[in-house]
Amino acid sequence: MDNYYEILGVERQASQDEIKKAFRKLAKQHHPDLNHGTFESEEKFKKINEAYNVLNKENLRKEYDLKLDGGEKNNINQKTHEKRKEAEKNNYKNINIDDIEKSFENFFGFNPKSKERTNKVNKKNPIDTTDIFERYFGPKKK
DSSP states (O other): OOOHHHHHTOOTTOOHHHHHHHHHHHHHHHOTTTTTTOHHHHHHHHHHHHHHHHHHSHHHHHHHHHHHHTOSHHHHHHHHHHHHHHHHHHHTTTOOGGGHHHHHHHHHSBOTTTOOBOHHHHSOOTTOOHHHHHHHHSOOOO
16 A cells, blocks of 8 residues: 555645645646656656545545554444445335335335236325426416
8 A cells, every 4th residue: 555645745744734735746746748748757646646635635534544554444344334234224124025026016016926006106196296387388278
């Protein structure tokens, strides 16, 4: 893993302003247009941009510092995994796996085997805008 602090030539405790100044100086120095598009300058410029994009944002910088220390990497992955499992549980709480056909019918409005429509589809749409459309664009009443 690259050390973004070394790439930008700043200390780990550097402020956002110091990081920004270092980035601008190095970006100008290694910009491909100013170096006739050499491969080395282009690669260096990409690394400088990558380092700045991470260190410039506070949340990404904190995550990067944790990775750099090597600590709590597994803790972050565990929290992300737990959040994902909780979201999946909430998204699928109304689906009954034991009776998947009934869940299909509730979601799509028809039974997959018989192709019959359920009563849910025949209910009036709560966001029906037909009346408003006809009022403005329908035939004029005299």
